[in-house]
Amino acid sequence: MKQFRLGIAQRPLLTLGLAALIGVGLSACTSPEQRRHANLSQDSSTCADFGASPGSQAYTECMLAQQNRRDGKQREAMERAALATQMSKDSLEISRKVECAREAKKDREAGRRERYCP
Numbered sequence: 001m002k003q004f005r006l007g008i009a010q011r012p013l014l015t016l017g018l019a020a021l022i023g024v025g026l027s028a029c030t031s032p033e034q035r036r037h038a039n040l041s042q043d044s045s046t047c048a049d050f051g052a053s054p055g056s057q058a059y060t061e062c063m064l065a066q067q068n069r070r071d072g073k074q075r076e077a078m079e080r081a082a083l084a085t086q087m088s089k090d091s092l093e094i095s096r097k098v099e100c101a102r103e104a105k106k107d108r109e110a111g112r113r114e115r116y117c118p
Helices: 010-027 032-049 057-109
Strands: none
Touching: 010 057, 032 057
16 A cells, blocks of 8 residues: 655645644633633723723723624634645645656556546
């Protein structure tokens, strides 16, 4: 059985994809309630640092802005992870096609029936 080997160009992409998946997996180690409490505490501190007092309109707007910022960061991180995963898949597919074409050429040169590479 022939082993599949990654080329130099594919290794960083695969590493990036795996790192993104590990990061997403590790973020699940804290409970949603713990994360919510930590985020609320951090946001409250940030808004207080801006001079907004709890209960005021400015405080409410600041808290909403902090949540929107966090949601945007989370969405961007998920998009980056999805993109890295897709790039890794694409690189592996290209590598597979190159290897198949290389083997087909060897078959052709040896006078054997050429294999089909989809």
